[in-house]
Amino acid sequence: MEFNEYQNLANRTLYGNEQVLTNCALGIAGETGELVDIIKKYTFHGHTLDKDALTKEMGDVLWYLSQIAQWADIPFDEIAVQNIQKLKKRYPNGFSKEASINRIDE
Structure with missing residues (x-):
């Protein structure tokens, strides 16, 4: 769905x-x-x-x-799309402690 x-x-x-x-x-x-x-x-x-x-x-x-x-x-789809875009920018190689501490999007 x-x-x-x-x-x-x-x-x-x-x-x-x-x-x-x-x-x-x-x-x-x-x-x-x-x-x-x-x-x-x-x-x-x-x-x-x-x-x-x-x-x-x-x-x-x-x-x-x-x-x-x-x-x-x-639209609910838009919320999901924007969230994934934000996560890709914040963690381009997947989650890491370093990326969390040194966030790109701030």
Whole structure:
């Protein structure tokens, strides 16, 4: 599935017309917290990594991101393309500690 296709399909379930941006911003914060909690429990509490729960929470984060982009009239594909371009510039040979410390794009 392409990012723009996902964005359009996800938009079918967007609710409300007032304060959509605020709702999505708060929603992404909440869902990110749930995602981080799964990782915390795996890393520090000895839980097994629940990949199904991880996938569901990442999907929720993706939904909110797509709807913030929709609200701002930014094609979701464009976000992905720009991010990859930024990473290629910042880390032309892949990630390294040196490239991270001496960032080209700053």
